[in-house]
Amino acid sequence: MSFDFDTPVDRYGTWSVQWDGVADRFGVDGLLPFTISDMDFRSAPVLLDALHQRISHGVFGYTDWRLGDFRPAVAHWFATRHDTTVDTGRLVYAPSVLNQLSQLLRMWTEPGDEVVLHTPTYDGFRKAVDGLGRVRVPAPLDDPEFRVLEGLLARERVRVLLLCSPHNPTGKVWSAAELTALAALARRHGVAVISDEIHADFVHPGRRHLPWTRFGGEGERWALITSGSKAFNFPALTGSYGFLGNAEDHAAFVRRMETGEGLASPAVLSLTAHIAAYRHGAPWLDAARAYIAGNLALLAERLDAAFPELGWTPPEAGYLAWIDLRPLGVDEDALQRILVEREKVAVMRGSVYDAPGFVRLNVGCSRAKAEAGIDALIRALRG
Numbered sequence: 001m002s003f004d005f006d007t008p009v010d011r012y013g014t015w016s017v018q019w020d021g022v023a024d025r026f027g028v029d030g031l032l033p034f035t036i037s038d039m040d041f042r043s044a045p046v047l048l049d050a051l052h053q054r055i056s057h058g059v060f061g062y063t064d065w066r067l068g069d070f071r072p073a074v075a076h077w078f079a080t081r082h083d084t085t086v087d088t089g090r091l092v093y094a095p096s097v098l099n100q101l102s103q104l105l106r107m108w109t110e111p112g113d114e115v116v117l118h119t120p121t122y123d124g125f126r127k128a129v130d131g132l133g134r135v136r137v138p139a140p141l142d143d144p145e146f147r148v149l150e151g152l153l154a155r156e157r158v159r160v161l162l163l164c165s166p167h168n169p170t171g172k173v174w175s176a177a178e179l180t181a182l183a184a185l186a187r188r189h190g191v192a193v194i195s196d197e198i199h200a201d202f203v204h205p206g207r208r209h210l211p212w213t214r215f216g217g218e219g220e221r222w223a224l225i226t227s228g229s230k231a232f233n234f235p236a237l238t239g240s241y242g243f244l245g246n247a248e249d250h251a252a253f254v255r256r257m258e259t260g261e262g263l264a265s266p267a268v269l270s271l272t273a274h275i276a277a278y279r280h281g282a283p284w285l286d287a288a289r290a291y292i293a294g295n296l297a298l299l300a301e302r303l304d305a306a307f308p309e310l311g312w313t314p315p316e317a318g319y320l321a322w323i324d325l326r327p328l329g330v331d332e333d334a335l336q337r338i339l340v341e342r343e344k345v346a347v348m349r350g351s352v353y354d355a356p357g358f359v360r361l362n363v364g365c366s367r368a369k370a371e372a373g374i375d376a377l378i379r380a381l382r383g
Helices: 022-026 045-057 070-082 097-108 123-131 144-153 176-189 247-260 268-280 282-306 332-342 367-382
Strands: 032-034 091-094 114-119 135-140 158-164 192-196 222-226 240-244 320-324 345-349 358-362
Touching: 022 345, 032 358, 032 367, 045 268, 045 282, 070 268, 091 097, 091 247, 097 123, 097 158, 097 192, 097 222, 097 240, 097 247, 114 123, 114 144, 123 135, 123 158, 135 144, 144 158, 144 176, 158 176, 176 192, 240 247, 282 320, 282 367, 332 345, 332 367, 345 367, 358 367
Parallel strands: 032 345, 114 135, 114 158, 158 192, 192 222
Antiparallel strands: 091 240, 222 240, 320 358, 345 358
16 A cells, blocks of 8 residues: 655644644744654544544544443454454553553552653653652663662662653663563562553564563553554544553552543544554554654664764664764754754754753654754754
8 A cells, every 4th residue: 555655744733732832842933843752644544534434423422432342453453463462351541641650650659659760761751750749760771681770679669660662762672581571670679560652563673562461460560551642643632541460450540530530431533543543554554664764764874974973773663763962072052052043943852851962853754854854953963
């Protein structure tokens, strides 16, 4: 099947955080953005067709995600995409992955408790943990045999290991050996694991995503939280889901969402989008992933020609290029000024993710836009 990823889609005036909200973060309107992790592509045609059909029905009453094809569609996706059998009886639903994270932290921790998470750190994690009055404990991503991590998990007030799998912003895909070791450490120290797997469906050839359901033990305190919205580009429809390892935790989560949070009825268009994507969207996703691999390869080629000392290689997953500029001795503030004032582009600085000296460039976009961003970054680095 053929899909068009080259034709730009005008996103201005659509209340887009990336396009219309660029001034909120960079202080200037009209910048070409390579920032927040959504793509500029239209969602898969089969998904759009399903949404049109559902809208044409014309009635949007209260819904229940446990009825109909949502749970079977999730099971089908995990079986066909990740060769994993999941227990849909342990499925939960929430408006977003970060909402699930917040609910789980409220269930499993108290203010002042510690949460271990890897650095660089997705800024949404930082906001969630800090906003709930929990304490972030950073762990290095480069940690052979997890010696540093084990010492952190042994701390008296550590309650949760927050895992990003695949990792944002680096694109690291965790191996089976690593995940097995992480599970064993968490079990040894009585620490719950929350595995955010929203980037799982964008793993590039040569690596394989392994869901946490394969590693968390029956009855243990763990959660896999995810959504189809990242891979199929529909975050504005809201909607996420997860699996909990402990039956009592599962019941408590469902009860919390339906009573304390008043979120019993999900957005029907999110359910529609998930079902269509998971049943029929694989060809589009494969094509989008291949197209973005081309953008990443172009970035690698041009960076290598301009700055071979960086030795940059594409990430193992995702469309976010994580670039270590420290070998160039770049001043982050000065680089941002050049990018914004002269080049008129918006690129995320590494300090947003607790890693000064890096940048994160979103290439989930047309080839022409990716080229413009790559060239602007290289010019800015040259001064």
